[in-house]
Every structure is written in C-alpha cells, then in structure tokens.
Amino acid sequence: xxxxxxxxxxxxxxxxxxxxxxxxxxxxxxxxxxxxxxxxxxxxxxxxxxxxxxxxxxxxxxxxxxxxxxxxxxxxxxxxxxxxxxxxxxxxxxxxxxxxxxxxxxxxxxxxxxxxxxxxxxxxxxxxxxxxxxxxxxxxxxxxxxxxxxxxxxxxxxxxxxxxxxxxxxxxxxxxxxxxxxxxxxxxxxxxxxxxxxxxxxxxxxxxxxxxxxxxxxxxxxxxxxxxxxxxxxxxxxxxxxxxxxxxxxxxxxxxxxxxxxxxxxxxxxxxxxxxxxxxxxxxxxxxxx
Amino acid sequence: xxxxxxxxxxxxxxxxxxxxxxxxxxxxxxxxxxxxxxxxxxxxxxxxxxxxxxxxxxxxxxxxxxxxxxxxxxxxxxxxxxxxxxxxxxxxxxxxxxxxxxxxxxxxxxxxxxxxxxxxxxxxxxxxxxxxxxxxxxxxxxxxxxxxxxxxxxxxxxxxxxxxxxxxxxxxxxxxxxxxxxxxxxxxxxxxxxxxxxxxxxxxxxxxxxxxxxxxxxxxxxxxxxxxxxxxxxxxxxxxxxxxxxxxxxxxxxxxxxxxxxxxxxxxxxxxxxxxxxxxxxxxxxxxxx
Numbered sequence: 001x002x003x004x005x006x007x008x009x010x011x012x013x014x015x016x017x018x019x020x021x022x023x024x025x026x027x028x029x030x031x032x033x034x035x036x037x038x039x040x041x042x043x044x045x046x047x048x049x050x051x052x053x054x055x056x057x058x059x060x061x062x063x064x065x066x067x068x069x070x071x072x073x074x075x076x077x078x079x080x081x082x083x084x085x086x087x088x089x090x091x092x093x094x095x096x097x098x099x100x101x102x103x104x105x106x107x108x109x110x111x112x113x114x115x116x117x118x119x120x121x122x123x124x125x126x127x128x129x130x131x132x133x134x135x136x137x138x139x140x141x142x143x144x145x146x147x148x149x150x151x152x153x154x155x156x157x158x159x160x161x162x163x164x165x166x167x168x169x170x171x172x173x174x175x176x177x178x179x180x181x182x183x184x185x186x187x188x189x190x191x192x193x194x195x196x197x198x199x200x201x202x203x204x205x206x207x208x209x210x211x212x213x214x215x216x217x218x219x220x221x222x223x224x225x226x227x228x229x230x231x232x233x234x235x236x237x238x239x240x241x242x243x244x245x246x247x248x249x250x251x252x253x254x255x256x257x258x259x260x261x262x263x264x265x266x267x268x269x270x271x272x273x274x275x276x277x278x279x280x281x282x283x284x285x286x287x288x289x290x
Numbered sequence: 291x292x293x294x295x296x297x298x299x300x301x302x303x304x305x306x307x308x309x310x311x312x313x314x315x316x317x318x319x320x321x322x323x324x325x326x327x328x329x330x331x332x333x334x335x336x337x338x339x340x341x342x343x344x345x346x347x348x349x350x351x352x353x354x355x356x357x358x359x360x361x362x363x364x365x366x367x368x369x370x371x372x373x374x375x376x377x378x379x380x381x382x383x384x385x386x387x388x389x390x391x392x393x394x395x396x397x398x399x400x401x402x403x404x405x406x407x408x409x410x411x412x413x414x415x416x417x418x419x420x421x422x423x424x425x426x427x428x429x430x431x432x433x434x435x436x437x438x439x440x441x442x443x444x445x446x447x448x449x450x451x452x453x454x455x456x457x458x459x460x461x462x463x464x465x466x467x468x469x470x471x472x473x474x475x476x477x478x479x480x481x482x483x484x485x486x487x488x489x490x491x492x493x494x495x496x497x498x499x500x501x502x503x504x505x506x507x508x509x510x511x512x513x514x515x516x517x518x519x520x521x522x523x524x525x526x527x528x529x530x531x532x533x534x535x536x537x538x539x540x541x542x543x544x545x546x547x548x549x550x551x552x553x554x555x556x557x558x559x560x561x562x563x564x565x566x567x568x569x570x571x572x573x574x575x576x577x578x579x580x
Binding site for chain 2: 113114115116118129133134150153154155156157158159160163164165188189191192195196197198199200201202203239240241269270271272273275276277278279280281282283284285286287288289290
C-alpha cells in the first residue's frame with residue numbers, strides 16, 4: 001500500500017494553508033497513494049503557543065471542516081487522516097483526528113488522550129483530554145491506530161492500539177525547537193522523538209507513520225519568540241526499519257510503501273505478544289508505585 | 291557515577307571465562323568505577339541453543355557462584371550485577387540476576403520474567419518464568435531496574451521499574467545473528483534491538499545500560515550452525531542520548547559516566563509521568579483485546 005505524509009508550513013491564513021494542502025493531496029493522489037496523513041492542526045498555525053480565549057473561534061467551523069475534508073477524500077479517492085479542532089459544546093473542545101474513507105464517509109475519529117502543557121505548548125488550556133479511548137479505526141486500507149503528537153511518548157497508547165488490532169500507528173504532530181536551545185540539545189530532542197516512536201514499531205511489530213509541520217511560527221503574545229517546527233516526518237516498518245524520512249525545514253510529500261503482511265512475518269520471528277506477563281502488569285494502571 | 295559494562299566472549303570453560311571476567315573487573319575497578327554489569331549467563335557459554343537435560347548440572351554451583359561473586363564485589367569495592375543460573379529445587383531453575391553491594395552483601399535479585407523460545411534460544415526449556423515481579427534493587431549507587439535480555443522488548447517491564455522508582459535500567463543480554471540471515475536482516479535486527487531500548491530510556495527519562503556477549507558459539511547439537519553474538523553493548527542517557535557504544539566482535543570494557551540528576555531535569559522538561567491516562571490503561575493487562 002502506498003502512503004503519503006504531507007509535511008507543511010503555515011501560510012498565514014487558514015484558507016491559503018488549506019489550498020496548499022489540497023494541491024499536495026491532489027499531487028500525491030496521482031501516484032496511486034491510498035492513504036494520506038496530514039499533520040496536527042493542519043488547517044491553521046499551531047495556536048497553543050499562548051493562552052487566548054479568542055482562539056476557540058477557530059473551532060466554530062468544526063462541522064464545516066468535516067464536510068470539506070470528506071469531500072477532498074472522496075474527490076481524490078483516498079483514505080485521509082485529518083487533525084481538526086473539535087467544538088463539542090461551549091467550553092468543551094478536543095484535538096481530534098477524523099479519518100475519512102475513499103468515498104468521503106467518516107471511518108472514525110480519535111480524540112487526543114495525552115495532553116501536554118509546557119511553555120509554548122499550552123494544550124491543557126485548549127483541549128479536553130479525549131474520552132473515547134484508544135480505539136483503532138477500521139478503513140479499507142487497514143485498521144489504523146491513530147494517535148496524536150504527545151501520545152507518541154507513551155508506550156501504553158501504542159500497545160493498546162496494537163492489542164486492539166491496529167495494523168499501523170499514525171501520529172499527526174506539531175513539535176519543534178526553541179531558538180534558545182543549544183544545537184546539541186536540539187539534536188537530543190529530535191533524536192529522542194524519533195527513538196521513542198521507532199521503539200513503538202519494534203515493540204508492537206507494526207509500522208509507524210508520523211507527520212510533523214515545518215517552518216517558524218511566532219508566538220504572537222510576545223512572551224516567547226516562537227517555535228521552529230522541525231519537520232523530520234518519518235515512516236518506520238514493522239521491524240523498526242526506516243522506510244522514509246523527510247527533511248527538517250522544507251515542505252515535503254513523504255511517500256512510502258507499506259507492506260502490512262510484514263507484521264505477520266516479524267511477529268512470527270519475534271513473538272513478543274506471546275510472552276507478555278499480563279498477570280504482573282497491574283501496576284501500569286497506577287500513577288506511581290510508592 | 292562511573293560505570294563499566296564488560297562485553298566478553300566465552301573461553302571454552304567456566305573457569306577460564308570467570309578468570310577473564312575477574313581480570314576485567316579488576317582493571318575497571320582501578321579507574322573509579324562504582325557499578326559493573328556483566329552479560330547474561332556470563333560464567334558459561336549461552337547453553338540454550340539446544341535442549342539438553344545434562345545442562346541443568348551447570349546450576350548445581352548456584353550457591354557457590356553467589357559466594358564467589360560476592361567476594362569479587364567486596365574485593366573490588368563495586369556494586370556488581372551478575373547473571374547466574376539459579377537452581378531453586380529439582381526441576382525448577384531460573385535465569386537470575388544477583389546484585390552485590392560494595393561490601394559483598396546481596397543487594398537483591400531479579401528472576402527473568404519474559405522467557406523467549408525460538409530456534410537457537412530454547413529458554414522456555416531451561417528457565418521457569420520469574421515470580422518476584424519487576425522490583426528495582428536498592429544499592430549504594432542508586433535504585434537499579436535490573437531486567438534480562440528478552441525483557442528488553444517489553445515497554446511494560448521498563449515502565450513498571452520506572453514507576454517503582456528505578457533510576458537506571460540494566461539489561462544483561464545474550465543476543466546474536468545466525469549466519470544464514472542476510473546482512474540487511476542482521477542490520478535490521480541489531481537496529482531494532484537498540485531502538486526499542488533507547489525508547490525505554492526516552493519514555494521513562496532514565497538511563498539504560500545493556501551488555502551483550504561477543505563471539506561465535508557453536509550449537510553442539512549440530513542442528514543449527516551456531517550464533518554469532520553481536521556485542522554492541524551500549525549506554526543511553528535519560529534523554530535517550532548515546533553515552534557509549536561497544537563494537538560488534540571484540541571484548542570491551544565499556545565505560546560511561548552516568549548523571550542520575552539528569553533524570554530530574556529531563557522529566558521536568560518532558561513530564562510524561564504527569565500526563566499518563568492511567569484510568570484508560572486497563573487493557574494492558576489483557577493478552578489481546580478482541
């Protein structure tokens with residue numbers, strides 16, 4: 001199965017950014033791609049760099065956004081993983097991935113479960129933690145374990161998706177560097193981000209597809225200078241092998257060929273699921289064991 | 291804190307192998323090393339390449355082995371992580387790491403929890419799965435999350451150790467290649483093995499120390515040709531950064547400097563433990579969720 005990750009920058013308006021995304025989807029669709037994944041909150045800038053109640057207006061279009069991307073999936077005959085700002089009720093918002101089938105129907109949605117909060121990434125202000133759990137989404141191209149950004153640091157999320165039959169892990173993401181960090185620190189952060197997700201591929205014997213934005217986005221509150229999103233979208237196979245890796249500063253359509261049968265082979269050689277000591281894992285549901 | 295991993299080959303007899311190990315411990319101890327980790331089943335060859343009841347004789351020395359390594363720890367004033375073949379009762383054996391304090395006392399032990407079984411690694415024949423769980427061992431150099439080889443593929447094991455306060459993850463290991471595999475496949479296996487453990491360091495914000503044997507060991511049953519143990523012992527810091535990495539074919543004392551305060555810093559920047567969705571992790575204790 002051919003897949004494409006669309007690594008993009010923000011074009012200073014929602015309409016222009018969406019226009020560019022659609023052009024890239026059309027381009028990717030011409031080459032037999034069946035699954036396209038967009039980055040986290042791909043319609044807009046990454047608006048969590050500061051806390052501003054007016055930003056919730058961006059979620060007012062939630063229902064129209066769904067109709068729009070459903071139409072794009074249908075026109076291009078692709079399974080499409082989007083990342084939208086969901087307004088569920090007044091004062092109740094989620095960071096939600098909506099997955100569309102090739103016919104434009106909704107295959108399913110995932111509400112981001114792990115919500116970060118650190119300087120420049122004030123997500124706990126904007127996003128209510130997801131309440132529909134870790135449920136893979138069945139599509140015509142396979143059962144997709146869609147998770148979002150901060151989820152990628154949690155082996156529990158990846159494992160639960162795998163235990164529920166996910167055949168691929170997918171992470172729309174928005175992560176970057178602060179200029180104030182040293183080059184060494186930047187490299188360690190990037191390496192850590194790749195390493196932990198590569199680990200999920202290996203531990204679960206399934207491919208991992210992650211797409212991240214690029215470009216510098218200013219913190220318009222003026223408190224921080226802004227974030228340089230580090231791109232580096234990647235695809236690992238079921239054995240944790242690199243299948244594709246994008247650059248760190250430019251837009252890129254990152255293509256890869258995924259063989260879902262490989263998981264069957266990899267898991268026969270290394271049958272980790274067989275030997276799990278499930279009777280001894282209860283402590284995982286504790287905050288800390290002290 | 292300075293640490294040393296002793297990556298070794300088998301010298302065709304237990305006595306000669308132990309002699310070489312002791313020489314290396316003495317060498318390492320001269321340079322202010324406080325913690326030394328030996329590879330899995332370091333006293334002998336990796337005897338699980340076939341199933342042979344006579345091999346259980348190797349465990350008859352279990353109690354003497356403990357006395358011997360206690361004395362080595364005391365003489366060299368080091369915390370020593372050993373990996374021994376435990377005879378617990380007739381027909382009841384474990385793959386057990388015994389950790390000694392600088393004064394030769396036993397700090398604690400860990401019985402390998404996840405037991406592999408695949409061609410050339412018939413461990414389910416030899417080792418009863420551990421029954422003392424994932425308990426870190428308190429020592430004068432820190433709380434050690436000692437796990438063994440196959441455990442390294444399980445994020446659950448690493449997480450449970452971290453949740454119980456382990457400050458370092460330690461994996462004595464015996465893993466290698468079959469000659470019949472292609473070079474590409476060998477590289478994928480090695481990379482996967484490193485990647486999954488690097489992921490544990492990142493996900494838990496603690497260093498990982500892994501020591502593996504080197505050298506070719508023949509399968510004396512003649513069924514398989516044998517295993518080329520791939521060395522590559524390594525140390526990752528709390529952010530998943532490489533601190534040390536050994537070669538793939540020669541003996542090596544792999545030194546590293548571990549800063550246990552780094553975990554405090556790393557976990558402040560990236561507070562993964564804060565955001566775990568523990569109320570949604572119950573499925574981890576299922577074999578499969580179907």
